[in-house]
Amino acid sequence: MLEIRSVVASYGSVVALKDISFTAEIGKITTVIGANGAGKSTLLRLISGLEVATSGAIHWQGESLLGKSPESIVRMGVAHVPEGHAVIAPLTVAENIEMGALFRRRSNKDDVKLAIGEVYELFPRLEERKNQLAGTLSGGERQMLAISRALVSRPSLLLLDEPSLGLAPLVVEQIIETIKALCISTGLTVLLVEQNANTALSVADHGVLLSLGSVVADQPAPLMRADSALRSAYLGY
């Protein structure tokens, strides 16, 4: 279980997150939705260790994450795919994927090979383009690559930041369906941050709605999706 308890975070004098608490269950997709500036990305950056919280606690399967470096947090099974199709453009597709498993290339040589084979199976287009530079890929392929880079670390918790950003609806659907299937088949836990609430809620098990740095709703995704008052108040549709 991912447990976020009373987390406060600020940039200088601006408070980005005001006392956030919620939990995400193992093997489920929990989505954090809300408008731009609600603090969604900050939340993910706190979990993966890229930012430091002012106070509060974050636990993944009972282990505390706050105060640890991103390098150590990856080793605890938490993989973060940051916003904006974060791949390294001047490296090849194969190198980008290999990079995600570098830290365990000696201890788990065989499994690394296996994991790389699996992501190519998941996204065959990446295998076709494996010797191309990542910068030459389309937006959708880049997102697939960024997710693959995270998956080869064999995460138990996957943090996805706006995977739909700038992508065609069909591509978004394909990526989200792949993630959903992965959750079901491998028990992967996913924390999905999205501005596109409709897509996110259609695939998620649970929804957390953030507004201006506070949790305003925390309920099963289908319920949240049906709540038209909530939608019109916070999501504008």
Add this chain to the structure above:
Amino acid sequence: MNTLITTLFLGTTRGAVFALVALGLVLVWRGAGIVNFAQMGQAMFSTYVASTLIIKGYGYWFAFLIALVVGAILGAIVDLAVMRPLTRRSHAGILASESMRATVPVIASLGILGVLQSLAGMIWAAEERGFPTPVSDVAVKAFGKTAPFTKFDLFIIVVVALTLVVTTLFFKKTGMGLAMRATALNPEVARLSGIRISRVRTLSWAISGVASSLAGLLITPSANLSPNTLDLILIVGFTAAVVGGLDSLPGSVVGGFILGLLIAVINVYVSPDDVFLALLVFLLLVLILKPGGLFASKKVRNV
């Protein structure tokens, strides 16, 4: 005609050494975002160590090897003892602005250069010394003719070529090489992939230390060893790195050779007194006309 060939050979061997210096600078620039002005101070220091060992009766190759190790250790120490504490997050308050954060380590590297030069002066009494070559440095004679190069020139070319091949293979074929490229290109994604970027950076400093020590060992026989001998070499190496684009390892190597040839030609056909002036004019021209380096192309950007 004969003069021209000799000049070209001289330019190529010198260029090979400048390429090493530029390579060292680019490694640290890409890895840590710092222009390391202490680099040739570190090289001077390790060359003095080699020279002392040779004077004490040890063999050239032993001294050569120890100098490279000292170069690596000095590089790592500069990072661990000075650069890492300077750029740590807890100092964010002192180094408030982005430009301060970029400038302070560079000023610190100038400080380290001063410290190393003073230390060398104290330890080795600032006396000028010669430095030996492992193979003959008189012109090679074959078939009754005198060739325009010496055995030592060939030695330099071979050593530098080997270094470049090994470096390229290291970056392209090994996991650590990939980790270093990833860290240089996008530290955040590298960290999220589990790459321990501070260790990788220290390694960049160490490798850069080896490359510049090697340059020191290869260039010093043609000058005399003193605490300030390598200052000019740093300026040439820096110009080579800028000509190559500062961001590109192959570019820095090509820049080194261009500078070697340019300097040799001016030395022979204009006047040795004008070399330094020509160097600065060339650097200015490159910065004004092609600030991204001679080989700057449209880059694939991370969006």
